[in-house]
Amino acid sequence: MESNDTNTPKNHHFIAKMHVERFTDDKGRLWAFNKKSGKIFPASPKSIFAESHLYTIEDADGAKDTSLETDFSALEGAANLIIKKLVAAARSGQTCQLTPEERGTWDQYFYLQWKRVPDVHAKVASLTEAESFLDNRFAEMRARDPDAASEVDKLDTPEERARLLQGGKVHAIRKDPGEFRAVLASRGLALLHINPPDEAFAIGSLPIVRKSGDLRAQDSEAWLPISSDLAVGPADTPGTITVIQLNDPKEIWRMNRVTAGQSSIFAAASKCLIEKLVADLPTTSRT
Numbered sequence: 001m002e003s004n005d006t007n008t009p010k011n012h013h014f015i016a017k018m019h020v021e022r023f024t025d026d027k028g029r030l031w032a033f034n035k036k037s038g039k040i041f042p043a044s045p046k047s048i049f050a051e052s053h054l055y056t057i058e059d060a061d062g063a064k065d066t067s068l069e070t071d072f073s074a075l076e077g078a079a080n081l082i083i084k085k086l087v088a089a090a091r092s093g094q095t096c097q098l099t100p101e102e103r104g105t106w107d108q109y110f111y112l113q114w115k116r117v118p119d120v121h122a123k124v125a126s127l128t129e130a131e132s133f134l135d136n137r138f139a140e141m142r143a144r145d146p147d148a149a150s151e152v153d154k155l156d157t158p159e160e161r162a163r164l165l166q167g168g169k170v171h172a173i174r175k176d177p178g179e180f181r182a183v184l185a186s187r188g189l190a191l192l193h194i195n196p197p198d199e200a201f202a203i204g205s206l207p208i209v210r211k212s213g214d215l216r217a218q219d220s221e222a223w224l225p226i227s228s229d230l231a232v233g234p235a236d237t238p239g240t241i242t243v244i245q246l247n248d249p250k251e252i253w254r255m256n257r258v259t260a261g262q263s264s265i266f267a268a269a270s271k272c273l274i275e276k277l278v279a280d281l282p283t284t285s286r287t
Contacts, residue, residue: 012051012052012053012056012069014049014050014116014117014118015049015113015203015205016072016076016080017045017046018080018083019076020049020267021045022083022226022227022228023200023201023202023203023227023267023269024045024269025270029042030042030043030267030268030269031267031268031269031273033266033267033274033277033278034265035264035265040271040275040278043267048265048267049205051118053066054069054118055116055173057166057170058163058167060160060163068170068174072112072116075105075108078109079106079109082102082105082109085098085102086191086226086230087227089191090191090193090229090230090243091193091230095241095243097241098189103185103189106189106232107181107185110184110208110224111177111181111184113208114206114208117205117206118205118264119206119264120206121169134165138155138156186238187235187236187238188235188236188237188238188241189232189233189242190232190233190243190244191230191232191241191242191243192223192230192231192232192233192246193229193230193244193246194229194230194246195247196247196249196252199249200228201229201252201259201268202256202259202274202277203225203259203267203268204260204262204263204265205264205266206262206263207224207225207259209223209224209225209258209259210222221233222234225255225259256273256277257280260278260280260281261281
């Protein structure tokens, strides 16, 4: 646990910088749209898809635990090598294989690109209903031990509530995915590679593009764009890596529309692509 604030990492990326760098233009820049501000703006991989102390737990004395961010950094370093391997294979048209350790790392990274992002936290019932949970918990504590009411009052403040809720969120992110990881491991991998040079994937703050259906079903789809020209998702046959060449601009547009629709922030190397996606959004979603 870190108690010295000057040594504590503060800016936590929920989509890794190494991931976002694969969506930049030849100047290392992206064009992004933020639905909250309603503006299109240029961004660097370092400055986007990050929040201050997103994964920090603070105890009652003010000491900060940033170990989850440290764990994510280690996972991202290992995932970066795997992404390099997958991108190289797809672009060259060659086959590749992942070791069991690499596959386990990839499945964890893939899963966390859903679980760790704020856009998902805003929708998950167990997190959105946390305030009500605290209300009920504090009421039970006061009813059970009236003499401890003053101690409960110290916890029932806006500041302490925020601290407790943050801690609960971080612990929920840490929780082992269990069955979900087993489901991913039971399937192969598909690499969805864009062929047309003037087409590209966007990346969003909720980056995984899902079709409908449970991932246990063979016809289900879930794609994580990992570069402007490649997305990765579960495939039917276990233990295989299949490259699918994507030539249809309409299908690329469909995936980008899903990314833009479900994400509070989305970005791409092309300003023109972002402008088209913004124009396609419902008016109520642009601000």
